[in-house]
Amino acid sequence: MTTAANALDAPPPPARAGVRPEPLPQLDAIVPYKAGESRLPGHEHPIKLSSNENPLGPSPAARAAFAAAAADLALYPEGSAAALRTAIAGATGLEADRIVCSAGSDELFQLLGRAFLAPGDEIIQSQYGFLVYRLVAQQCGAHTRAAPDRDYTADVDAMLALVHERTRIVFLANPNNPTGTYVPAQDIARLHAGLPPHVLLVLDAAYAEYVRRPDYDPGHALAREHQNVLVTRTFSKIHGLANARLGWAHGPAHVIDAIHRVRGPFNVAGPAMAAGIAAIGDAAHAEASADHNDAELAILQAELGAMGFTLTPSVCNFVLVHFPPGHERGGAAAADAHLRAHGYIVRALGAYGLPDALRISVGTRVQNAGLIEALRAFATA
16 A cells, blocks of 8 residues: 555656756647737827737726725735636626636636646647647647638538547637627537537527627537536626636536636636636626727628628627739738728738638727728728
């Protein structure tokens, strides 16, 4: 029988020989995620429409709560985020003990990899799914299988066709970044029904608050009823707290427990939790943000469509604009360069396999009007 004492005296594993410390071999293949740019040479105050941020900013109550929390910067935050989980539960009707909080939903994906993926395992995602899923798999020595989209929308049948004995996680961003499309609730249920019970379905609902379609659902009922569904959410989008790094997940008790076991003991900062509690309590601000997005997205899509650009219809706070290489004014790279020259930063998508498209975030009315004029100049030059 091995005791805690004599386990410490056990011989160490064989050393990895070398002339310097070397990282794990699977890291060599990783191309680090490139966040949306915020600086533009030659422009002191560029218009950033590259990261899908809320142009209205956070709730005034969240700003005040964040500032007030500065009085406690010398103290460690409460490690379980109990007050924030209770606030989320109160606003959503979910169970506080089946919620875990994180430093953005990105951290949740990292923690899921740590808890559920081993070398040789596989994940499945859609063709144009969020790049971080693939990065998480690579970090763990797992492999990614990408199911082809249908009209830039995740195809449930194509995803199910890739499932086999090594599949451990299916990641589905719904709605999806960068395409702005979504999978209806009935198809999400069909996807789940087709998965073996050992496969975890992760529904990334970062943009859920922007979707006002009767057939959309973020998936919390599935996560409540089944042992292999987790829904991830974020405060970065509708709540305007991207700089605070705050996310959360809801799911079955054993999955939440596993995430708690691998997360850091103080993974969410106190000011971020204070801001999150205030933000989720300000439903009027979230509603105003969604209203603004509905109005401005409609204008943006109508104006760009009238110029002859091809758009993928979006339910999010951004639009995917296609610039075929044969366009008489040039492709996506030429449009991007033109916008940058006019002080606008949008998102190039070569890393997503969309070199002929740009993702443009919805900004303020003034920002959107200026971008429309800049693209009109590009289209008619």
